[in-house]
Amino acid sequence: MELKQFFHPIAQDTLPVREAGTMSDNTDFHIAEHFPDWEAADIALVFVPEYRGLPLSENPKNGFVKFRKQLYNLKDLTVSCKIVDLGELITGALLSDTYDKLQKVCEYLLANNTLPLIIGGSHDLDLAQVKAYHDTEKTLGIVGVDAKPDMEQSGIPSEEHLFRILELYPSKIEYSHLAYQRFITDKNTLLQLSKLNADLTSIGQIRDNLQETEPVIRSANILSFDISAIRKSECQGAYHNNIFGLTPEEACQLCWYAGLNEQLTSVGFYNYAPKKDIQGDTAMLLSVMVWYFVEGYSKRRPEYSFFSNFHTKYIIPIDESLQTLVFYKSKLSDKWWMEVAFTEDETPVNGQIIPCSYKDYQDALEGNLPDRWIKAVGKVKDC
Template sequence: MDLKLFFNPTEVDVDQSPTSFQSSIYVNRDKMPDHEGMDIALIGLTEYRGGDNSSELASAEAVRKQLYALKKGYGDYGIIDLGNFRNGPKIEDTYLRLKEVCAYLMEKNIIPVLFGGSHDLDLGQYYAYETAEKLISVLNIDNAMDFDGEHIASNHIGKIFKHSPNYLFGYCHLGYQSYLTDQKSIELLDKLSFESIRLGVVKENIKDIEPIVRDADMLSFDLSALQALYAPGASNAKVYGLTGEEACQLCWYAGQNEKMSSVGIYNYDAAKDSKDNKTAFVMSTMIWYFIEGYYHRKGDKNFKSNDYLMYEVHLGGEPETIRFYKSKLSERWWMEVPNPDSEGLFNRNRMIACNQSDYDLALKGEIPDRWMNFFNKV
């Protein structure tokens, strides 16, 4: 694929030291760099026709300016900034172009990291999995549930649910605010055996959220999930929400997730941002922390190796036992849902990320909710 056909070069150039983030990556300026062998591809988005604001190129470039000035993190980077994505004549064309590019990158084992644009652009991100021949799990972080609304950015999740062919295995909505959410939307997720976790639960102990992030293949993050104090430039931020630190922590978890294959951070409006570009800075540090998490991955894949401790808990009912696995390297936990009829597409999802608290619960003879939720789906 000739990627330069899909992108406009960036004009951002921050004069920084050799230790800056900018000096450690390949950037599409005068010429598109070679993407072979890269780990992560940064993609600036300028499409806002699906939302209710009119931001354009300035938003993606504002984030880029803040990101480039940060210091390089851990390890040797294999990162390319492809530039700003060229929109289609119609918004539906932008989705399809985004689908094509993201699918191509993921086939090359390059993680696309999308930033800017309205939240409905995660449709293109999701469509990219159509030819992957696997079921995926989507993590959506937003202060509201976008199942219906006047703009497509307010009903894009509903379109994901209805999309055919259907390759959506799991969906979790993280950080919703109850006073912004129709109770029927929560009931719909329960009926579909999907998860919804309100803001208060996330903030109570964010470490308990890590297994949920670890189970996702795709992350769609609406900046409106943050407090307006931290993200005045988010399209629909409220007084209450995640802090900047909590958003970065979630992005760190996403980076460490071995399954995570695409990330989108949406709904930044540079025209609404503070004079010191506070939102652009928060968004750039979220991207930075995802990259840091990626380069700190522990290689948690082969559960039959000696790198894992296996615990079998006898419940004395149905199921009779549940197996738990703990990594000696990362000290993270998983639990297995045995189902002889779930080979093929379901097979890769049979190991569920969990906490030690789920293991402790099983020792008391109780079945963890996430185990039962998965069992019901398959």
């Protein structure tokens, strides 16, 4: 089965003129009589014009033309990645058929170590993105960026997709949520996610210290980004957004962190509304977010063993009982990790090494157990 059969080719007249030094010069496009060599690519762009998961669905014709023109006119990266644009996914007769097609496409790409970068389409499409990992035996780290967690059981797919995702593999998913807004998020939803040991970060917490999101994103394999999390004044072409939310700079920073994460193997940007994007400003914003993700990807570096000369080890005493915390700092990237280990009924438990921040190290120096350590211990004990 060929990947080509899942996609419409891109109309030649909708593509920008290929210019040296721009993203278009580094991208292979699916056009008539030519399907790109996706097996040789680092990143594959997958456009999904599927909106039936929304309360008011629409299917705009050539809805991604503005986005493509903005993205491919951006300047090329310092370190280039091999990118392919596979075109628009051929949607199914039913919404569930589209899910199945997108899942198969992602499975193909992931099996080839090509990162799927999905541009949607309603946010419930991330259900297919996650289901593409069904064969994995490892814990699956998912980071969602959204103004509120979509946990409602309303019968509307875009409002309940997170609930359905967490039902898929309840013992295998570690979920983190960024940029939720407390005044539109039901407290019972937060309680439910807390019981699942989800890591929850509000928009206010992000604004207080954006850098603290980096370790959260670094623990993920999947990023699902609803652009309605960006405030409306800066992102008119999104569904369900409001006057509060992320700034464009914050959104791009999150994308850059995600690109840097060598464990992250798929990303989806959802709820782009072409019909609302009259001036094309949201297409520009989304294209720059993708640019920052790709730029971060181009700077990925393998992190060697924590017991190698590429890391510095710090052992910090916490209290008089001689309890210590162990930290590792990469000499290559300046990233931090800490070891999570505890003793229960005098029985030692093997430690886990998790991403952390310099702030966690500073907290330990002051004799305080970092919040990230306490949460991680709770997850280990519940396993």
